[in-house]
Amino acid sequence: MTVGTSGPAPEETGAPGTAAGPGLSASARPDGLPEDLPDGRPVDPDELPDGLVVADETGRVTGFNAAAARITGLAPAAALGRPLDRALPLEDLAGRRWWALTDPYGGLATRTGQPERHLLLPGGREVLVAARYLRARPTGPVRRVVVTLRGTEARRRSERSHAELIATVAHELRSPLTSVKGFTATLLAKWERFTDDQKRLMLETVDADADRVTRLITELLDISRIDSGRLEVRRQPVDLAAAVGRHVQAHIARGQTADRFFVRVVPPLPELWADPDKIDQVLGNLLENAVRHGEGTVTIEVAPAGADEPAECVRPIGRGVPGGPTESAGPVEKSPIEVEKGTVVTVSDEGPGIPEESMPRVFTRFWRGSKRGGTGLGLYIVKGIVEAHGGTVTVGRAPGGGAQFRFTLPVGTPAYLA
Incomplete structure (x- = not known):
């Protein structure tokens, strides 16, 4: 050396x-x-x-x-x-x-x-x-x-991180694979003994567990690309307000009540060029985190970067009904924002929030809140994806006392359109 x-x-x-x-x-x-x-x-x-x-x-x-x-x-x-x-x-x-x-x-x-x-x-x-x-x-x-x-401290931390990753992967894979193996073996051995409803229930469980394994493999691939600096961003025009609406509707379809969500948009939003699949991944992880670990209403706000509008400038989209009737007369004319163009998305809940001493570790691998569950990799991936777009992500305390995650994405217009 x-x-x-x-x-x-x-x-x-x-x-x-x-x-x-x-x-x-x-x-x-x-x-x-x-x-x-x-x-x-x-x-x-x-x-x-x-x-x-x-x-x-x-x-x-x-x-x-x-x-x-x-x-x-x-x-x-x-x-x-x-x-x-x-x-x-x-x-x-x-x-x-x-x-x-x-x-x-x-x-x-x-x-x-x-x-x-x-x-x-x-x-x-x-x-x-x-x-x-x-x-x-x-x-x-x-x-x-x-x-x-x-x-040797830094080397040992890295070795512990790798060992913990292997242990997490082994644990997360064992449960769904055991379920898949058990149900498929049972169906193959005793197919005639089950009713159609029982067969459907078993196959739906196998399908859900297969999805869980696929998500874990996707997370591992994302971590590998983030750590090696090879995370590719394929920029396209993205409607963030519409993307938020899709995720809210998906949670409602899975059994959450419409009143659990409140979406609001601060117009006008700049045109955003980003990777739609990866932005969906960021939104999915943040909303899943708020629903699983938070309480009360989950508020999602989409606004221009640097915007600090009064209340009358906010156009609520309604509780759990993206694109539904507005509750105000519409957007208010305002002067141009003298900052770098971009969009800010804030996801807040009304739960117990994150302790101050834990906030510096939120975006590290394997961090989990007080409630167990998940791999602890979602927020690490959120940070990697947002930074790959040239943006930033922060965590703090929401006005209602819960956790508040905020990420900012620059416009990201491709050079040939600039």
């Missing part, structure tokens, strides 16, 4: 520069560090986020930055001038002394370093260590050894 930015391999750059003390020389840097910052200041190793330890051709430490001191617990003054293997007494996970094992100065002349790996400091603290061997010429003697140190 090289320390710093790009550039040709140190072995190919000619004679190395002089190793400095805690602040390495900013001129003639064969170790890959930039010579100067954009403002002209020389690079200070203490500004690096990772620990940096440098030894000269004799194996004595000539550089030991602040991050290395923090990770090892050794003061730079105590490390400088000491042999590398004594200043940094590393062992592998089997208890073998690392520098005796790798022998950077006396080993093969073709080696250029050691890849990052887990090693142990005195006392058993685990660190991630990588080394680079710098030579004046290929296969020549080692003139400098550059070592980087990192704590």
Whole structure:
């Protein structure tokens, strides 16, 4: 692992520069560090986020930055001038002394370093260590050894996240697949014994469980694309007010009462270009969250970005009847909004809301509220989709005391129409 930015391999750059003390020389840097910052200041190793330890051709430490001191617990003054293997007494996970094992100065002349790996400091603290061997010429003697140190906390958090994802997937798949297998096996073995109504009920259950598995697989694919930055957005004109209406009607069709929802639109809405399928996914997750975890009336407001209209400018669409009769004389003329054009959607409920201390974690993987249920991935996907559109999403407390989710989408007009 090289320390710093790009550039040709140190072995190919000619004679190395002089190793400095805690602040390495900013001129003639064969170790890959930039010579100067954009403002002209020389690079200070203490500004690096990772620990940096440098030894000269004799194996004595000539550089030991602040991050290395923090990770090892050794003061730079105590490390400088000491042999590398004594200043940094590393062992592998089997208890073998690392520098005796790798022998950077006396080993093969073709080696250029050691890849990052887990090693142990005195006392058993685990660190991630990588080394680079710098030579004046290929296969020549080692003139400098550059070592980087990192704590393992971030790596362990990532590993725990992956393990939790696997456990969640296994748990969420087991239940519907067990149901599907049980009902299909029963139908195949005893088809003649069931009435048509019983068969229909079993097949409807299998169909619902298959949909549940499909949704989980879709969520996993979305997470993979979000994490890798490969989430594609296929922009088309989108009517957000109509999309909200469709989702409300779908919840009513599944048994919710019409009075549970209140939709209002603040006109005029700018023309919005977005991915309709992904926006449907965002709306579906937010409304499902409000219905499942919230209480009372679920209010959905669609408004221009930056709009702060008085009450008479609001055009209610009615309780649970999108497109129904209005309750006011219609939209009111207003001056143009002097902000970036876009649309804001707010979803609020009247439940207990989200505790203040939990709000920073709402859009992370596997976050769940007080009520169990679901994979805990929906809001993480909401954030990823909204940000892929160039928008933002926030969570807060609704006027009625419940949770309030608000996302903003820019107009997103394609370049050829701009």
